[in-house]
Amino acid sequence: MINRLTHFFHNHFRANEVKIHELSYLFWECTQRCNLKCLHCGSDCIADSKIIDMPFEDFLQAILPLKDLYKPDSITVVITGGEPLLRNDLPQCGWILREHGFRWGIVTNGYRYNSDIHARLLAAGMGAITLSLDGFEESHNWLRGNNNSFNNALQALDLISSSNRLFYDVVTCVNSRNFNELSSFRDFLISKNVKSWRLFTIAPIGRAASNNDLQLSNFQLKQLMDFISLSRTDKRIDIKFSCESYVGEYEKKVRDSYFFCRAGINIASILIDGSISACPNINRHFVQGNIYHDMFLDVWENRFDSMRNRNWTKTGICLNCKDFKNCNGGAMHLWDEKQDCIKTCINDKIRKIAD
Amino acid sequence: MKANFKDRKRKVLRAIYGTLSFSTALFVFQACYGTDKDFGADYYIKGIVKSKTTNLPIPGIKVSVGNQPQYDYTDNSGQFRIYVSRASEHKIVFEDIDSAKNGNYLPNDTIVRVSNDSTFLNILLSDK
Numbered sequence: 001m002i003n004r005l006t007h008f009f010h011n012h013f014r015a016n017e018v019k020i021h022e023l024s025y026l027f028w029e030c031t032q033r034c035n036l037k038c039l040h041c042g043s044d045c046i047a048d049s050k051i052i053d054m055p056f057e058d059f060l061q062a063i064l065p066l067k068d069l070y071k072p073d074s075i076t077v078v079i080t081g082g083e084p085l086l087r088n089d090l091p092q093c094g095w096i097l098r099e100h101g102f103r104w105g106i107v108t109n110g111y112r113y114n115s116d117i118h119a120r121l122l123a124a125g126m127g128a129i130t131l132s133l134d135g136f137e138e139s140h141n142w143l144r145g146n147n148n149s150f151n152n153a154l155q156a157l158d159l160i161s162s163s164n165r166l167f168y169d170v171v172t173c174v175n176s177r178n179f180n181e182l183s184s185f186r187d188f189l190i191s192k193n194v195k196s197w198r199l200f201t202i203a204p205i206g207r208a209a210s211n212n213d214l215q216l217s218n219f220q221l222k223q224l225m226d227f228i229s230l231s232r233t234d235k236r237i238d239i240k241f242s243c244e245s246y247v248g249e250y251e252k253k254v255r256d257s258y259f260f261c262r263a264g265i266n267i268a269s270i271l272i273d274g275s276i277s278a279c280p281n282i283n284r285h286f287v288q289g290n291i292y293h294d295m296f297l298d299v300w301e302n303r304f305d306s307m308r309n310r311n312w313t314k315t316g317i318c319l320n321c322k323d324f325k326n327c328n329g330g331a332m333h334l335w336d337e338k339q340d341c342i343k344t345c346i347n348d349k350i351r352k353i354a355d
Numbered sequence: 356m357k358a359n360f361k362d363r364k365r366k367v368l369r370a371i372y373g374t375l376s377f378s379t380a381l382f383v384f385q386a387c388y389g390t391d392k393d394f395g396a397d398y399y400i401k402g403i404v405k406s407k408t409t410n411l412p413i414p415g416i417k418v419s420v421g422n423q424p425q426y427d428y429t430d431n432s433g434q435f436r437i438y439v440s441r442a443s444e445h446k447i448v449f450e451d452i453d454s455a456k457n458g459n460y461l462p463n464d465t466i467v468r469v470s471n472d473s474t475f476l477n478i479l480l481s482d483k
Contacts, residue, residue, distance in 0.1 A: 005375075006376045006377050007376070009372050010372070010376035012368075017369065020365045020369065024392075027386070027389065076392050076393050103393035105391070106390070119424040119426055122424060122425045123425040123426065123427055123438055124438065125397060129390055130389065163424075163440075165396060165397055167393055169391060198385075243384075244387060257376075258376065261387070262384065263387075267387075267389070280388070281388060331387065
């Protein structure tokens with residue numbers, strides 16, 4: 001009864017947030033170059049991407065009008081890629097963002113993160129960082145396609161965790177290889193003074209769409225939810241499942257709040273070619289405009305209909321789903337241009353175990 | 356800022372619905388593939404380093420922070436800038452590390468007591 005009530009109010013909360021659509025996160029896909037060859041890459045990044053990095057000035061000019069409508073420090077610019085550290089002007093970009101009042105952080109694989117770049121990014125006012133670490137050495141290097149990637153990421157972790165300035169977390173893409181080491185890896189992260197750990201499964205998009213080895217079985221998905229749920233009870237580390245899917249009976253047991261895909265509601269992105277979208281891994285069919293011929297602020301205020309009204313997602317396996325009113329069609333990145341069925345549903349898979 | 360009547364009403368509703376759904380993280384959420392929010396626990400220090408003898412700006416002086424990794428170098432106009440963690444005070448150290456390239460200066464340091472938003476430092480370095 002209490003759960004139904006809290007779900008009821010959360011659904012009203014979500015509808016209200018859509019009306020407010022206050023921009024809180026702005027991703028900047030600053031490069032498509034990458035120094036790793038991750039098996040699960042959602043954006044198919046490559047080392048020698050022919051697409052040139054976006055000039056920072058183009059990004060800046062697109063977002064400056066936001067200051068007319070928002071306090072800039074209420075917006076966190078998340079610099080992503082590709083691998084953002086391949087850009088040598090990152091500290092300079094950060095300085096200018098802070099001069100204009102924006103907060104900023106980066107999502108990195110940690111391969112190039114050393115004490116020098118750590119010092120320069122901190123000095124330039126970086127406030128948040130997310131580091132990918134996908135298990136112990138063998139598992140991590142396998143997924144990342146590089147034999148040095150674990151050691152480099154570990155060096156990055158030591159630097160990041162030593163800073164009392166940074167808000168940071170470690171993210172792990174759970175797959176069939178690292179699944180059995182999650183418990184010992186959790187203890188390892190705790191020993192490394194990591195305070196926050198986010199777990200993802202691997203969505204069947206980008207390179208991962210053609211690699212079944214990366215997917216967990218339905219039973220493993222349930223075990224993963226049990227692992228997170230149990231690990232949250234002893235509070236040694238702030239472990240949570242990502243907001244990639246509604247998870248039915250595990251809602252609020254595996255994260256702090258109910259599932260709510262905020263793509264296009266509180267989250268926008270400016271992609272490498274100037275496209276305006278929500279999270280960078282969303283199918284490019286849902287692009288809402290382009291900074292080179294649209295005003296970003298105008299697009300944010302007046303478009304994004306397909307993300308702010310998700311009634312169209314009531315199709316395919318969602319059509320008769322009893323949880324639709326709570327889930328609202330799941331995460332946007334799991335829909336493609338056909339818009340006929342969500343690509344995967346963890347809730348559905350877990351329910352099949354129970355049935 | 357977004358502050359018309361309709362917006363204010365919606366923000367009141369946000370607080371009511373959020374509270375009644377007993378979710379601690381509704382107001383401070385994390386983007387799915389993004390970082391944590393930055394709550395800005397840092398402090399901005401800027402300033403200029405000059406020669407005590409000539410009163411001219413000195414480029415290339417390393418400016419570092421006591422027990423933190425951040426550092427900067429003074430530019431051609433002797434200016435530096437740096438964000439540091441927010442603490443009650445910081446020891447800022449100034450070192451001439453480029454040998455005789457821009458002159459030879461003795462190191463110096465100063466204690467910055469953290470106030471509201473930022474601090475501007477005027478630093479004079481003595482000749483070696």
